[in-house]
Amino acid sequence: MKRLFLANVAVILLLSGCWDSRNMEDVTLNLGIGVDVTEEGLISVLNQVIVPPAQQGGSSSYNNVIGEGPTFHAAIRDITTLEFPVFSQHQSIAVFNEGVLRGKRTLESLINQMIRDDHVRRSSLVLLTNEPTKEVLVAPDESTIPARFIAELFGNRTHSSAILKASTLSSISSDLQEDLTFPMQMVVNDNGSASLSGSGIFKKGHLLKPLLNEQDNVHLNWLSGELEGGIVVSECNGDPLTFEILEVKVPEIKPTYQNGHFHFHIHQHFSGRISENWDTRDESFSADYLQTCMAAVKKTVEDGASNMMERLQKEYKADAARLYLEAQLAYPKLWQQIRDDWDDVYFANASFDYELTIEVIDLGAKASRRNNPQIK
Template sequence: MKFLLSRYSKLFLSLLFIIIMIGCWDYKEIENRGYVLGIAIDKPKPLPKGYENDQSYQEEKKLERMELQQGEPRYAYTIQIPILPKAQVKPIGGGGGGGGAESSRSWDLTLLGNSFFEANREFSTRLNYAPFYEHLKVIIINEKVAREGIIPPLDMILRDPEMRRRTKVFVTSEEAHKILDVTPRIDDYAAMYLADLPRNATKTSRMPHITDLGEVAESLHGQVDFGLPIVISTSDEIKIIGAAAFKGDKMVGRLSGIQTIYAKWIRDAIKGGVIVIKARHNPNILLTLELKKVKTKLRPIVDGDNVKILIKSKAVINLAEESETRYKDALKQDFIKNIEQGAKDEIESNIKETIKYVQQELGADIFHFKVILQKFAPKTWEQVEDDWYEVFRNLDIVVDVDVELEYIGTVK
C-alpha cells in the first residue's frame, strides 16, 4: 500500500511539474507588448514659424493633440517604446550620431493633455496594444515644468502600483523629449543608457544617484526638500551636470557639479570620486585625491535659543596623482600630514560655501537639517517648526572633517 501511494505521489508531482513548466496563464510574446522605457514631460509648444504650410508636420501635430474634455493642454507627454525585433547594440568604437538609427529601433509618441492618466489612455488610440510600464527606466522633466511643480504631472505615476519605484527621475533645461531622441553609441535606447549613468557614483560624486521615483515620493509625502540630477544632451550622448534643488515639489535652483559633491558629502551619500587640492608648500602643485570612504554624521547643538548643526565627517583618501615630479620625501610623515591638512581645509571650506549658497540663494533644506532636529531635538523643532525656512537661512553650521591618507602610491 505504501509502495502504491509512493508511486501515485511521484506520478502526481511529475504531472504537476509538467503543467507548471509548460507556460504561464498570462504568457504574452514580448513583441506584442507596448513596453515603455522612458517618459518625458514638457510644456506644450506653439507652432514654430515656417511650419504653417508644412502639411506633413501639421498632420503629425494633429496626432499629438487630443480633444480635451476640459481646458487647454498643460503638458506634452512623450513615451518611448522599443521596437524589439530591430534592437541592435552598437559595437564599442562603432559609428554613432543621427536620429535615423534610433527612430528605427524605438517609437516615441507624444500627446498633449492635462493629466498623464488621460494621456495614457489616449495613447491606446495610436497603439495596437496598451502601454506597459513595468519596465519603465527613466522619467525626464523639463525645467519649466519642474519650476511650476512636479506633483500635478506625476500624480498618476506616483499613485499607480504598476509604476516601478526604482525608475530614475531627471530634470533638463532642454525639451525633455529630445533626451529620448539621443542615439547612444553603445546602447540601443536613450532611456536605458540614461538609467545606467547614476551607477557611476562610485567613480564620481558630481551627480545625485539616489533619485528613484520611490525616493521622490517619500520626500514629497514626508515634506522634505530634495535634489534631482540635471541632464544635457547631444545627438549621441547624455551628460549629468549637477543637481536641481526642490523646495516641496517645485524646483528653486541649481547646484553645479562641484557643489553637488559637497551637498552629497553633508547627506552622507558619497560613494567615491575625487577632490583636487593645492599643495600647501607650493600652490602651483595640484594633488588629486581619491575618496575611498566617507562617513558623515549630523547632530544639533542647542544652547538656549541658539541652534547650530554640527557636521562631523571622517574621510579616507588615497593620493591618486600629483602634477609635478614624484616627491622624494613622499613617505615622510610631514608630507602625509600636509596632504591630510590640505584636504581637510579644502573640504571644510567647500562644505561651508555650499551650505551658504543653498541657504541664501535657494532657501531649500536639501540637507535635511530639519530631520536632524526632529530626531535629536524634538522640543527645539516644535519651537522653530512654523518659521523653519527663516531659521534655516540663518542657521549656524559647525564643520569638522577628519582626513586620513591611506595610500600614497609610492614604493620605496
C-alpha cells in the first residue's frame, strides 16, 4: 500500500514537472478544491487531498477535508486535521458553488488568494456548480480521484458540443481584471458521478441568472465556434438524422461599425459525416437527398445559434460569445471608448448574420458499398 502511494505521488510530480525538496511523505497533496457558503455565511473550502496510507483510514485514494472562515485564506488555515501542510502545486481544479458568489463575495475576491499564492498553478481549471461541492467532487469509483476525473472530462469536447472551453485560473483572472464577459462550464452530480452540464455567464464579475442548460451550451458553441466536435440531431423528410462534426475550422467573424452601430458577419465551417439516418430507402444516398438533409442540418445549427444570440442580447445583455474580441481587434481605438458600454449598448443592439458551411466527408460504411454515394 505504501509503495503504491509513493508511486502514485511520483507519477503526479513527474507529470506536472514540479519537484520540491521536502520528503513526499511529509506533505499533503491537494488536487482540487470546492468553495461553498455555510448557513452562517462563512466561506467553506473543501480540499480534496491525497494523504499517506496511515492517515487515510479507509480504502479511498483521497480524503475531503473542509475548513471554514470569513475569508478564503482563513477557511484554508482552519484545516487542522492533517498532520502535514497542504501542498497546492498540483491543484487541478477549483469548483465554486453559485451560492457563495453573492453580495460582497465576487469571483474575483474569492480567487484573490489563489492568484497571490505562487504555489497554485495558473492552469488550474475553474468550474461552477449549483450543488454542494462535496456532491459534485465525486468519481465513478473510489479508486479514481474526482478532481483529476473532472479535469479529464474536458477531453470529451472532441465528441460533445455541450462542453464549453475550459476556464483556467489565469484566463478568468485576466477577464475579471478587464471587466470582460465570459461563460464558465458547470459540473453537476449525475447518478453519483461528476458530469459537465450547463454553464453560467459572468458579466463585470457577477454571475447572471438564469444559468444555461446543456442544450444552451451547444447553441453557444455553435455561435462562437469554440467547439472541437459533437453531433447535430436534425430531421430530414420526417426521419431523424444525426450529423457528426469531425472538424471545425476557425470561424470567420467580421465586425463592421457605422453610425454608432455594429454588425457582425459570422461564418462557421463544419466537416463531418452522416452518422445516423432512419431513412433506409435507396434514394437516401442520392445527391438531391443529401442536399435536402444537409440543408436541414444547416438550419438546425443556424436556428440554434441565432436563438442563443437573441437571448444573449435581450435576456442577458451579455456578450458570452466573446464577439468583443473581434471588435477590439478591428477597432482598437474605438474599443477603448466604448468598452464600458459594450454589453448593454453596443452588443445588445448589434445586428448579425450567421452562415454555416457544411462539408460531408463520409456517409458511413453502408454508403461506401453503394456505387455512387455522391459525397460533396
